[in-house]
Amino acid sequence: MHLTTPDLDSQVVAWAMFDPSVSEADVQMQSGDEDEPPYASVLDAMRDDWNVLQTPRLPENPTDFQTGHLLYEYVLQKFD
Incomplete structure (x- = not known):
């Protein structure tokens, strides 16, 4: 999950899901598959x-660039 600020309660702006149990024949989550993040924060x-x-x-991009990476990234893992 990527957030708007480093605050754990801030809004999610981007996310990706990866499930290692999904077979090679099945497709993992693709960009644009979901409109809403799995969690609000x-x-x-x-x-x-x-x-x-x-x-x-x-580090933030130099000021002459308009695009770049998302700054506040968190990796979530759940053990069942």
Whole structure:
């Protein structure tokens, strides 16, 4: 999940799902498959027993660039 700020309760702006149990014949989540994130925030996912890893913040792009990476990335993992 990518958030608008480093606050765990801030809005999700992007997300991706990967399920290692999905067979090669089945398709993983693709960009644009869902309109709504699975959780409104990382904090909501934590309340649903997801483990969270905050990835290091990458340096911001120079001011002459308009595009770049999303700054606030969190990896969620759940053990059943």
